Amino acid sequence: MPPIEKPTPGEKYDIVFIGGGSGGSAGSRRASLHGAKTAIIEESGKLGGTCVNVGCVPKKIMWHAADIADKLRHAADGYHFSLPQDSPKFTWATFKPQRDAYIRFLNGIYDKNITTEGVSYHAGHAKLTSPTSIEIRREDDTPYTINTDKVVIATGGHPVIPSDDEIPGASLGIDSDGFFALEDQPKRVAVVGAGYIAVELAGVLHTLGTETHLIARHDRVLRTFDPALQDVLLKWMEHTGVNFHGNSNVVKVEGQRGGPLSVHLKSGKVIEVDTLLWAIGRKPNTKNLGLKDVGVKLDAAGNVVVDEWQETNVKGIFSIGDVQGKALLTPVAIAAGRRLSNRLYGGEAFKNDKLDYHNIPTVVFSHPPIGTVGLTEPQAREKYGDAVKIYESSFRALYFSMIPQEHKEPSLFKLVVVGPEERVVGVHVIGMGSDELLQGFAVAVKMGATKRDFDDTVAIHPTSAEELVTLR
Secondary structure, three states: OOOOOOOOOOOEEEEEEEOOOHHHHHHHHHHHHOOOOEEEEEOOOOOOHHHHHHOHHHHHHHHHHHHHHHHHHHHHHOOOOOOOOOOOOOOHHHHHHHHHHHHHHHHHHHHHHHHHOOOEEEEOEEEEEEOOEEEEEOOOOOEEEEEEEEEEEOOOEEEOOOOOOOOOOHHHOEOHHHHOOOOOOOOEEEEEOOOHHHHHHHHHHHHOOOEEEEEOOOOOOOOOOOHHHHHHHHHHHHHHOOEEEOOOOEEEEEEOOOOOEEEEEOOOOEEEEOEEEEOOOEEEOOOOOOOHHHOOOEOOOOOEOOOOOOEOOOOOEEEOHHHHOOOOOHHHHHHHHHHHHHHHHOOHHHOOOOOOOOOOOEEEOOOOOEEEEEOOHHHHHHHHHHHEEEEEEEEOOHHHHHOOHHHOOOEEEEEEEEOOOOEEEEEEEEOOOHHHHHHHHHHHHHOOOEHHHHHOOOOOOOOOHHHHHOOO
């Protein structure tokens, strides 16, 4: 459904979601399903937010392309497939339009879903003029106001690039949004950052054949993840040819936008690349929403401060998703939005519904992929001390049995357990299939499973997943 062409100024809603990303879309649909008169406001012209448009979905598609590149190499080297002498090549320039078409298809599904659920879609920039009124400024700069009993801030976040005052020439680089706008594959790239976005995009580019440099302020990647996963991933990335520059800071960038760039490090080293990609973090989209004007409290980073029920300090104003600064993951925003609408409009059965932010599983689409849920070993030892016990196994997936030794990807599976009952408080895995196997084990952790429960489960053989139920 296209946005409302002729809105009714002053129209009254039960609840309005500002932001048409994953959280706003899911929450608004659920509220409408419960019978609330619901509206959603989105200014970009595309529903789905970061995840659908410039995040999870196109990123995973690119990861699949890179994974196929790896498997084509394995097909010849290990599995004795005869490939043409002119081996298959990945053509970014023709693949991108196909990927973009799929994203537009998903945008259409989002439009259709909110239409089906009866949500009113307003296009424009939203600004609170009171806790119960919202000014919407359309693309042609004409404003109108709607009224509501409740407001949900679900505006997400945006990637950060240093200013040219901070780092001269920084603006010559692109961010993760810019990665998905690239029309051609760069021959040489420098990715700055050490979080999951940096690791994932560096992995995709490297595996597809781009000379890749990963520049990090410290000597590790994924520093919030379990150290065992950090160690395995970084060693393998370097082994496969990613140029890792640890304990490094970019101090200057020279060149021309879209052309060759010289990236100067504090050490004095200069890296020559075609594209510089900043992946150094994200900030919440809270500017110019009128939040401070109506008294909504923000933290020092600009995140909306909420309580356990997703409510701000202003009664009737709530916030979900990345803009409230906790667990910046699409499924978290969706779950928080649905639970909020359940509690507000779902009746007695949902009166206490809220999202539990403990034991949230997550995956990194690195090469190889990572899955993790629960406490890392350092977190568990800080909380439980000597009651912590570790079970761990390092191996190679059976798939790699036919692959030359230097190309055998590592796997490491780790359980963190606590107390005499050995309750599982952390599962950390890296290796082929880790992204797909984690979901089921996350259910077990959420239910409070013990090591004995894992041991009592019959293994599925031959799989990598069976390692988690056979650890000794």
